[in-house]
Amino acid sequence: MSDALPDRGVRVRALLRAAGDVALSWFGRDLGTRLKPDDTLVTDADYAAERVLLDGIRAGWPDDAIVSEESGAFPGGGGTWVVDPIDGTSAFTEGLAHWGPTIARLEHERVDAGAVYLPRLDEHYHVEGGRGWMNGRPMTMMDRLVPSRVLYLPSGFHKHFQVEFSGKARCLGGTAAHLCLVARGAAQAVIVPPRWSIWDTAAGLALIDALGGRAARLPDGAPLDPIRDTGAPFVAGFPAAVAELILPGRLSARNPGALHARP
Numbered sequence: 001m002s003d004a005l006p007d008r009g010v011r012v013r014a015l016l017r018a019a020g021d022v023a024l025s026w027f028g029r030d031l032g033t034r035l036k037p038d039d040t041l042v043t044d045a046d047y048a049a050e051r052v053l054l055d056g057i058r059a060g061w062p063d064d065a066i067v068s069e070e071s072g073a074f075p076g077g078g079g080t081w082v083v084d085p086i087d088g089t090s091a092f093t094e095g096l097a098h099w100g101p102t103i104a105r106l107e108h109e110r111v112d113a114g115a116v117y118l119p120r121l122d123e124h125y126h127v128e129g130g131r132g133w134m135n136g137r138p139m140t141m142m143d144r145l146v147p148s149r150v151l152y153l154p155s156g157f158h159k160h161f162q163v164e165f166s167g168k169a170r171c172l173g174g175t176a177a178h179l180c181l182v183a184r185g186a187a188q189a190v191i192v193p194p195r196w197s198i199w200d201t202a203a204g205l206a207l208i209d210a211l212g213g214r215a216a217r218l219p220d221g222a223p224l225d226p227i228r229d230t231g232a233p234f235v236a237g238f239p240a241a242v243a244e245l246i247l248p249g250r251l252s253a254r255n256p257g258a259l260h261a262r263p
Helices: 007-024 044-060 089-093 175-183 198-210 239-245
Strands: 065-068 072-074 080-087 100-107 110-118 123-128 131-134 150-152 161-163 168-170 189-192 214-217 234-237 251-253
Touching (some): 007 080, 007 110, 044 065, 044 100, 080 089, 080 175, 080 198, 100 175, 100 198, 110 175, 110 198, 123 175, 175 189, 175 198, 189 239, 198 214, 234 239
Antiparallel strands (some): 110 123, 123 131, 189 234
């Protein structure tokens, strides 16, 4: 089996790089930042990067459907591409590094392929056929890595939850970036709170799964189905770290019902 990035991965990488370049071009300009109805941020850069992705998917896979965070659904007869033009918009507007476009193709209720690109770091992650690549090279299986004693948390975690963890806790930016960094051993696990959307996690969760990691729904610790459990809080990462974090008392909610919230 070849170690080379698959042909589709090469095409997707070029598409994500183009979208990332467009987003980068907005630095130093008026971003037109505003709040969406769900109280998350969107900018003119999000829409500009989204146009690149939508046009590229339509050109490359014209029969497929598309569901995009900013512009909604576009019908098709094949698989379905889920699109987030800038995952980590808050990090983007703050000038941080861990944000970028992410897309995934869903078919038969599974992730057929997915990718994340972090433009400021020039890091590209791709998952397809049960394998993962970073910058075009095969990634190491997680059981062969010694991960940093770090846990990634969302920026608002402290307002709703508390966690018992002996290592460091960080928030670097977007959910997609957190998942990909865990997959390469930069941290042991990531906790994702309720109300996430499939475009936030599809590629990153598939990458962790392909490399031998684990994802567990919270609070019951059941295996997470990345499509059917959309919006449910979860922890994902190295199996031992996930097993530790789902132990009774390790994670608790500051407000009643927070761990049971759904979108």
